[in-house]
Amino acid sequence: MANFISDLLNLCYPLVCAACGNGLFQGESVICTHCLYHLPKTNFHLQEGNPVEKQFWGKVPVFAATALYYFNKGQRVQHLIHRLKYQGDKEVGSFTGRYLGLELLKSTRYQDVTHVIPVPLHESKKRLRGYNQSDFFGEGIAESMRIPFIPDFLIRQQATSSQTRKARYSRFENMNRMFVLNEKYETQKPHFLLVDDVITTGSTLASCAETLLLTPDSRVSLATIAYARL
């Protein structure tokens, strides 16, 4: 019944742009042509030592890091993320992922990426929401770059209250416990691309990157849809 109603709504209302909400013209999908040209792109994939990379300096040796858009400039990127995260609009993730993937292929620092790995969601959140919004974005990048997307490469540990208490005294111990590597995967000299929807403090991405770097001879780069400056 729910499907029938949504089909009916799609027939009654024209499809709209996920960023500005205006109707899409024929040949456009997900984001309208005007937004594609005017959304605030960071182009960080072309800039070594960009602000996202700087956030990890002295913390985790991240090889390269980028975000497709600035989060704070105007409402349209926020709208885009909201559509993906809370309204389950999977197409927003796939579309931005495919778009960024094509851009990354033009950058020498990303051309040799071997695997796309999403930041795993808390199981409780995933159950509630039914999906991990970063999966759609990661799948899109992997599709454009023609490399594997591995959603369960990292496993998020359930934090217990005793671990949370301990974490105040030993940050390193806490990081090792927050995520673990899935033992069923073996990789040779991998260059991981770790992906998430938005980067703010980068602390979750840092924990994930530290865990991925436990793989011998590995490198880790990062990509998100949006970058929220603090």
Ligand SMILES: [Zn+2]
């Ligand atoms: Zn638009």
